[in-house]
Amino acid sequence: MSSLLEVSGVSVSFDGFKAINNLTFQIGEAEMRAVIGPNGAGKTTFMDIVTGKTRPDEGRVLWGEKSQSLLSMSESQIAQAGVGRKFQRPTVFEDQTVAENLMLALKKKRGPLAVLGFRASRADQDKVVELAEEIGLSAALDRKSGELSHGQKQWLEIGMLLAQEPRLLLVDEPAAGMTPAEREHTTEILVEAAKTRAVVVVEHDMEFVRRLNCKVTVLHEGSVLAEGSIDHVTSDEAVIEVYLGR
């Protein structure tokens, strides 16, 4: 399998503190990957680097079949290239309705002039309704997203992520604040998505990760500590020491 994203030798430090230390990571076209690690391991910072929010001090981040460097691209260019991201803290546009949030995310031309002349077609509207159904928010389409519960906002953000139709989904702690049934549903959505695209899920909840049934990467102090199946990493001495044994 050719790799979609290739991160190699990346380091970044904040005021002398090395948050990411010589990190190397690869993911293929249609692959699911779970990333686990203790608090402060650098999981979110890793996503920041891939999405262009944080510039690494050294290393390479290559994307797609042309091995394009993401480091010279702006956040919006990276997103347009096909990297979608769900944040750890749900961030939706609170002053706008669920429908507007989804419409914003829908994969369409992003330039100001194109957007100024944009008219939602029947197909676009159907797509929004379909997405809302999938994330259980059909009844809330006209509600301001600021009124939604924490869990519903998580859902909305997942919906927005799917609406973007990215080639790579970076999902930071999707199940936080969800009921067990909702977690189940999230798992289904992510597994379904991973059939056609690459998905990276950061999660603390081991049960959740186990259900994803995929390769796991363990981060610790900014670099990869172990990689393999969930059973492999959970039996790794070093992993047990820094993460599970606490």
Add this chain to the structure above:
Amino acid sequence: MTDTTFAPARQPIVKRYPVVLVFLGCLALFTLGVTILSEGFGIGVISTSFVKTLGKTLCLCLVALAMDLVWGYCGILSLGHMAFFGLGGYAIGMWLMYARTEIIVVQSLSAAPLPPTAQEISDGIATQIFGVVGASEFPPIWAVAHSLPLQLAAVVLVPGLLALVFGWLAFRSRVTGVYLSILTQAMTLALALYLFQNDSGLRGNNGLSGLQNLPGLGHVPQSTVSIWFFWASALALGIGFLLCTWVVSGKFGSVIRAIRDDESRVRFLGYPVEAYKLFVFTLTAVIAAIAGALYYPQAGIINPAEIAPIASIYLAVWVAIGGRGRLYGAVMGAAFVSLLSTYFTGGQAPDINLGFYTIQWVNWWTVLLGLSFVVVTLFAPKGLGGLFDLIAARTSPNRHGADLGPDVGALREKEAEK
């Protein structure tokens, strides 16, 4: 239920936004009323000078619309939009002054035995216009002052280009929030200081005057001219309102409100945020310039003091008092505050004698305005526009005291509508 969400998007804008129809209706009625009551076209209850005041107020409403678009919707607290307003005024003022002086000079030279050469006429005009600053030649920026179409183009192009270049530099370096506001203040201050110089080419602190006299229409009384400008201002405000409503409705409006509340999140959706900001900043600068070009012929005079930083701060105050983030709120704020301001500072308001101290409104008005700004910001953040929510029984989402976005320009919870 999906129909309620989307179907209206297919109807014309006035149907989707009844407020547009209400607004245009009110504006039309107001225009008709003033015309009927005016000296020029009606029964003469309203004096010509008051017609001019009302016409100027409409222009201020138009620039307030622009301010609301850039600040209330896009979250860019520009404290420099009155500079664009002033530049628009200067651009039209140059033609007005040139063309009228030309007529006077040609007239006075026609008495001479030999017909005057083009050079003599040009020199005559230059001496007339620049005598006050001790010059007698046209500065290069007056190159096209003889041409109305070209000066009209300058009304749009000069402020538009300034906004484009300034915005490009500022947004590209991701200057936001307070720093951007300070930068815009610096821009307007620099421009005012430059224009104050006698060799700026725009008559220094004398500014341009006599702008109320339309060249070639000296026989038309001011009572008539004032109504013409009043109509033009009302028309511009109506079109401006339609344009702004169109821009903020639909997906573009959705994107800029998202930028206001959480700019970085918008970037991760793939939108080039800087391009949007630049677009809105430049568009609103052009609207402001057109408003200025209609305002100063009614005011009769423009000088660099009009571009002073405080003018742009007042503009923000009007929009805040009217209620940012809704277009009719900005119009209400500008109309209400500027008319009140005319009343209090014009010496019409009776002084209040407290026995030990006499409150003279000319001085105390600014204090009152400042206080009401503070009160509105603290206790009624939706401003005057919020009064309509009482009728419409709107409620706000409960955010438990948190703002609607992490950015400095984000709506506060108290400002949000349901």
